[in-house]
Amino acid sequence: MYRALMMWLVGSAGWLCAAAVIADAPSADYIFPAGGQRGTTVPFRVGAHFLHGGSPFEMLGPGVEARPRIVRTETIWFEGPLIVKPASQGGEVYPKDHLGEVKIASDAALGSRPWRLWTSQGAVGGRSFVIGDLPEIVEQEIDGRPIPTRVDLPVTINGRIFPREDIDIWEFEARAGQSVTCAVLASRIGSPLDSRLLLYDSQSRLVAENTDYFGSDSLLRFQAPADGTYRLHIHDTSYRGLQPFIYRLTVTAGPYVDHVYPLGGQVGTAVDFELIGQQTPDKRVSVTLPEQGAGLFAQYFPLPEYASNPVQIDLSNLPEHLEVEPNDDTPTAGAAILPAV
Structure with a gap:
């Protein structure tokens, strides 16, 4: 009897360990809405799997403050048209909705904020929530x-x-x-x-x-x-x-920037940009570029009513020089010292 009991206990412990090992890790498919205007509080839904009622939640970066936990709610669902074979045999996943809320500061920097959630079985990250300026x-x-x-x-x-x-x-x-x-x-x-x-x-x-x-x-x-x-x-x-x-x-119908000149600038310096696009200002717009590593950067330009849409510019650690017309003849003075852009 004692031996049988011990064998049962050992077997049960092994089953529990195996169940813990194969427990499903969480996953997340979307956040909706995927952004909000600064100076507002935005309720959102996260579509996720295997949260078992809810999970801790964090949105990273300055100017945003999210509730520390998302909780399961009724999932919005629309059946839609019937799928006929073979399309009906394709894989579809149906995440469950979880409610959260984020408060966006009125002076929050524009752009994307990463967010993440986690359970005892793992963490999910890599998604973005976009801070905008327009209504x-x-x-x-x-x-x-x-x-x-x-x-x-x-x-x-x-x-x-x-x-x-x-x-x-x-x-x-x-x-x-x-x-x-x-x-x-x-x-x-x-x-x-x-x-x-x-x-x-x-x-x-x-x-x-x-x-x-x-x-x-x-x-x-x-x-x-x-x-x-x-x-x-x-x-x-x-x-x-x-x-x-x-x-x-x-x-x-307001300003929308398609291109800028120059295409970038040296990090930490003030650069005057010509904005090209819809309803853009005639005068150049000056911005101080951020102190960060060289590479591509999404720049928002200050305009009278709202900030512009993001425009990708190139940041460099090198001194930069702008072309000055006319420049078709052999230069006699003012040569740039290399390396430079």
Whole structure:
């Protein structure tokens, strides 16, 4: 009897150890909305697996303060159209929604903030939450046929293409001759969405469309042919859609920077940039570049009402020199001392 009891205890201990070893590590597929305007408090949902009711949560970087824990809530779900074989045999995962909240300081630096969550079985990181400057809205998701939602410009829209074959429609006013830029941020923040934008006028005539601009993220700019209401459609190019297919869509008739000159500068120095794009200022804009290592950097330029969209510039540790025209003849003075940019 004693021997049998000991064998049972040893076997039970081994089973428990094995169960602990094979316990599922947590994973996270999205945060929605994927960003917020500085100076606001943003409730969000994290789609995750194996959190068993909730987990600790942390958002890193200055100017953000997130609740220290996310908790399980009812998962938003739309069934969508029937999937026929063989597509129905493809793998799909269905994460559970967990609620959290983040307070964004009014002077928070613009750009991405990493976040992470963890359990006793591991940690999840690598995702981003974007701090913006423009007014923001979050899509009020509904099941069924898409209903146009009116927005005022400028705006950053936080939306999601869900379920499969979903199309979101955003409606706004534009004046004749007015230039409007519509820019998607999705794949660059880890969303599987391969976006397509289509713009229609008040007579349902197609005005402009775009599929790929920043990789698979779309951007279109149009000049309104007449005063009126315009409708912007966004969907996945393959009409896919699921919980992680989140996006940020900025629509503005104000400044939008396409390019800058020079293309960068020496770290820690003040540089005067010429901004090229929609409604950009005629005068150069001066910024002091950050003290950090050389490489690519997302720079936001200060403008009268809102900061610009981020523009990728190159930071260097070397002294820099700007071309001065005319420079077609052999230089006689002022040669740069190398190394330099």
